[in-house]
Amino acid sequence: MTLRLRSCPKEAIIEALPRRDEEVSDAALVARARGRDSWALEMLYRRHVQVVAGTALRLLRNHADAEDVAQETFLIAFEKLAQLSEPAAFRGWLVRIAVSRVHRRLRARSVRAFLLPWHEPVVEEAGLEHEARAGASPEQLAELALLDRAVASLPLRMRTPWLLRRVMGCALEETAEACGCSLATVKRRIAAADVVVGTHTGVRHDDRE
Amino acid sequence: MTIGNDRRDMSPRPLRDQLRPALDEAGVARVWRAVRSQGEAGTRAQVRTRVVSAGAVALLATVVLLVAVRWGGVERAAPGPLRTAADGAQLTAVLRATATPVALDDGSRLSVGQGSEIEILANDGDRFVAALRRGSCRFAVKPGGPRRWTIETDLATVEVVGTVFSVLRSRDGLEVSVDRGVVLVRGERVPGRVVRVRAGERFALAAAAIAPPAAAASDAEASARDGAPPDLAAPRRSPTLALPEPSRGTARRSAQMAEDAGEDEDAKFSAADAARAAGRFEEAAQLFAEVMQESPNEPRGALAAFSLAKLELEHLRRPERAAETFAWVVERGAPRGLVEDAQARRIEALWRAGRREDATSEAHAYERRWPQGRRLAEVRALVAE
Numbered sequence: 360m361t362l363r364l365r366s367c368p369k370e371a372i373i374e375a376l377p378r379r380d381e382e383v384s385d386a387a388l389v390a391r392a393r394g395r396d397s398w399a400l401e402m403l404y405r406r407h408v409q410v411v412a413g414t415a416l417r418l419l420r421n422h423a424d425a426e427d428v429a430q431e432t433f434l435i436a437f438e439k440l441a442q443l444s445e446p447a448a449f450r451g452w453l454v455r456i457a458v459s460r461v462h463r464r465l466r467a468r469s470v471r472a473f474l475l476p477w478h479e480p481v482v483e484e485a486g487l488e489h490e491a492r493a494g495a496s497p498e499q500l501a502e503l504a505l506l507d508r509a510v511a512s513l514p515l516r517m518r519t520p521w522l523l524r525r526v527m528g529c530a531l532e533e534t535a536e537a538c539g540c541s542l543a544t545v546k547r548r549i550a551a552a553d554v555v556v557g558t559h560t561g562v563r564h565d566d567r568e
Numbered sequence: 569m570t571i572g573n574d575r576r577d578m579s580p581r582p583l584r585d586q587l588r589p590a591l592d593e594a595g596v597a598r599v600w601r602a603v604r605s606q607g608e609a610g611t612r613a614q615v616r617t618r619v620v621s622a623g624a625v626a627l628l629a630t631v632v633l634l635v636a637v638r639w640g641g642v643e644r645a646a647p648g649p650l651r652t653a654a655d656g657a658q659l660t661a662v663l664r665a666t667a668t669p670v671a672l673d674d675g676s677r678l679s680v681g682q683g684s685e686i687e688i689l690a691n692d693g694d695r696f697v698a699a700l701r702r703g704s705c706r707f708a709v710k711p712g713g714p715r716r717w718t719i720e721t722d723l724a725t726v727e728v729v730g731t732v733f734s735v736l737r738s739r740d741g742l743e744v745s746v747d748r749g750v751v752l753v754r755g756e757r758v759p760g761r762v763v764r765v766r767a768g769e770r771f772a773l774a775a776a777a778i779a780p781p782a783a784a785a786s787d788a789e790a791s792a793r794d795g796a797p798p799d800l801a802a803p804r805r806s807p808t809l810a811l812p813e814p815s816r817g818t819a820r821r822s823a824q825m826a827e828d829a830g831e832d833e834d835a836k837f838s839a840a841d842a843a844r845a846a847g848r849f850e851e852a853a854q855l856f857a858e859v860m861q862e863s864p865n866e867p868r869g870a871l872a873a874f875s876l877a878k879l880e881l882e883h884l885r886r887p888e889r890a891a892e893t894f895a896w897v898v899e900r901g902a903p904r905g906l907v908e909d910a911q912a913r914r915i916e917a918l919w920r921a922g923r924r925e926d927a928t929s930e931a932h933a934y935e936r937r938w939p940q941g942r943r944l945a946e947v948r949a950l951v952a953e
Contacts, residue, residue, distance in 0.1 A: 404600055412590035426599055433603045463940055470944045474935055490587045528582030
């Protein structure tokens, strides 16, 4: 059990976090967060920050930009928490906001590159092979590099759902929600991306859900 | 999918398990601090969390500037009552005939005629109300000012925003002559309770009966009339414009019509829109221009200006004027959504007017101001031609 201090203007209150088997659901956290429970806000943040930052990083391929997007995403989400109609779907909603912010950045990047060609382009230093866990074998690194090239060649409308599904492990419904399209459309796009990736890397996928 | 020695390995692990977390603990904590502080401030973070806040630098610069301005003795105060331009003296409660116009500190001028008397009823930052007790007075109200001017007479009330007009209260009745802009004349005895008098028109309201407006008088006529201001410039002659017949006026504006100038302007705006939809572009442009002039500080005015500029650019083939009108919208600064579009359309107007360098310069300014603007792609495409 972990004890954490909750700041209070008059006195310090120590309260226990819930145990794993009593984990508070997203819906419950959202309800508490709407009541300005700062602990609930932080819980929501810590629970989902990696999927948000990971989504941003895989698409933007730049750590600083990904961090900015993560910050923006949570600010927007907490600002608009009252508008979330299904608190249980908080994660999908959050990822959708993140994807939207990422796409804005990518659009701004391309326009800036065109209008201001003398500016240094954003360095895309976060390719998949650079993000491998410590201890990855050379073969694994090579595979990741191949995969990274293949994914980078995909148009954004295919790259986004493919990364969400194949890299971040999001469910199909969640992926569709994040991309703002139907389940059928997202399946089609992921399948098309699979073909491209498979051609480059020899890896085949199967969605059995 | 998974990455392993066997490329056809189909272990169902998402690839993220093979990758480091996007944020390490320090990064998680850093982002949370930024979210919390921005959330508490009620604003969205746009600044990179790893860079020293540019806001702190800007704040310091602002403090330095404020101190310098203070020491420099220059203070910007909210607009207070109108004062004389010459010496900043407060206006007396009653103004009588003056040999020369009274220049006011907002750029407006009053010319009080011989034997005339004006009583100032209210004078503050957003209104100037005076009652013309007798005689005549010529008002040159500077457009774009913060105040609504209201001139009361016992027969009717004249409301203006930025115009040049004269009001004469004689034994026979009331006359309102407009040289520039538009005024509204309201009163129970005014047909339909309110009429709009445009530049080149004169509205007369007899003490005993209602008279239709006529073309503005010449110098000779003006000076022959009682109490005419000695320095009254000759109003322009213009074709006689008849007031709407009382029955038509009543049909157009019922006795229950709200005494809100805003509703009249909305009606004019609607008429302009209808004219545009019907392809009567010159007529629509004229109406939009009037709304723009009459409501310069209201969103309605900005929208009218935007609509006018679009007409000038898209239908009337006047890109230079369109560019100026779009610039007017941008300078007003509100509504914000319109400003961005206006700035982008101004670039297009400049381009079409052959002012390529100005257009390119404006494009750079647009990109700096709206780095993620809706029109970035269009602006880019335009200056790339």
